[in-house]
Amino acid sequence: MKATIAVLPGDGIGPEVVGQAKDLLALIAAKFGHEFTFVEGMIGGIAIDETGEPLPAETVAICEAADAILLGAVGGPKWSDPTATVQPERGLLELRQRFGLFANLRPVKTYPALVDHAPLRAELLRDVDILFVRELVSGIYFGDRQEQGAGDVSYDTMRYSREEVEQVANVAFRAAQGRRKKLCSVDKANVLASMRLWRRVVVAVHEEYEEVELEHLLVDAATMHLLTRPASFDVIVAGNMFGDILSDEASVLAGSLGMLPSASLRSDSFGLYEPVHGSAPDIAGQGIANPIGMFLSAAMLLRYSLQLEDEARAIESAVDAALDAGLRTADIAGEGEASVSTGEFAAAVKNRL
Numbered sequence: 001m002k003a004t005i006a007v008l009p010g011d012g013i014g015p016e017v018v019g020q021a022k023d024l025l026a027l028i029a030a031k032f033g034h035e036f037t038f039v040e041g042m043i044g045g046i047a048i049d050e051t052g053e054p055l056p057a058e059t060v061a062i063c064e065a066a067d068a069i070l071l072g073a074v075g076g077p078k079w080s081d082p083t084a085t086v087q088p089e090r091g092l093l094e095l096r097q098r099f100g101l102f103a104n105l106r107p108v109k110t111y112p113a114l115v116d117h118a119p120l121r122a123e124l125l126r127d128v129d130i131l132f133v134r135e136l137v138s139g140i141y142f143g144d145r146q147e148q149g150a151g152d153v154s155y156d157t158m159r160y161s162r163e164e165v166e167q168v169a170n171v172a173f174r175a176a177q178g179r180r181k182k183l184c185s186v187d188k189a190n191v192l193a194s195m196r197l198w199r200r201v202v203v204a205v206h207e208e209y210e211e212v213e214l215e216h217l218l219v220d221a222a223t224m225h226l227l228t229r230p231a232s233f234d235v236i237v238a239g240n241m242f243g244d245i246l247s248d249e250a251s252v253l254a255g256s257l258g259m260l261p262s263a264s265l266r267s268d269s270f271g272l273y274e275p276v277h278g279s280a281p282d283i284a285g286q287g288i289a290n291p292i293g294m295f296l297s298a299a300m301l302l303r304y305s306l307q308l309e310d311e312a313r314a315i316e317s318a319v320d321a322a323l324d325a326g327l328r329t330a331d332i333a334g335e336g337e338a339s340v341s342t343g344e345f346a347a348a349v350k351n352r353l
């Protein structure tokens, strides 16, 4: 098949991991007889430096002409002055909102090869396989807001509409149907009006998915349950901010934030694929970033935007095989264990394809 992929490396370790993922996709294309065209665009801090805007119109045009977007990371200390009028992160938020990518899928699973070095007891981590479905284009990230300006008050508003909750709840219930048929909805319905609406709508949508077992957790309790009984969760659905926080917490279960991929989807096959990790400025440019989150995001791109399930599995199996063979980037190497560079890990994955 022919596909056009918009490639937005962004900042920090973004270019390092995106470069490797592009090579990996090119190899997949060669091996499976596809034709992928990669078109590169700027986003984040680098785009601010070059154009004054975190999401230049040219980048939007590149994405509009593409079948899917592959993105690295945005942000860094250079642009993190809290008084700055424009943040690199705005570029990413605008991109998600402009393309209506309301459902953010973040799978988290433990790797048998890594559990021995995990900060949690190995027996707790056995069989952890969670899919987070995070609402991505509404909630407090996109509600009414007032910047501080010269004054002493500023605010952000958490707002949800019935339609917004319905569409993300439907994605979550459908995902649960195809998995272990359990859904946990996270909210703060004991305090927040928007979260009472959230719960009411999730309960109503549940009527169409009776075979799925539904559980509700308040977000504070959810942070604890995630660590005390992680293997009991199947699909977890949450609003924009709670999903953001819980998915970072859950990365501990996988061994490192560097392991986690994500897909941001809407109702058609278009999507944005990015690792959950950020730009990691502390290790940028050193060639030691973990490319797994990025590679697994590329696999999700093949699966969800291009419907290439075998090709997606090929990447996932090659990553598993490289881990099983003992290859570790620094973030997942145990004490006294040797680590390999981003390039060495990527080469090992390609060799196993």
Ligand code: IPM
Binding pocket: 074, 075, 089, 092, 093, 244, 276, 278
């Ligand atoms: C994420 C990130 C982003 C978010 C930032 C970079 C805007 O933390 O994708 O989880 O908060 O959504």
Ligand code: MG
Binding pocket: 244, 245, 248
């Ligand atoms: Mg985050």
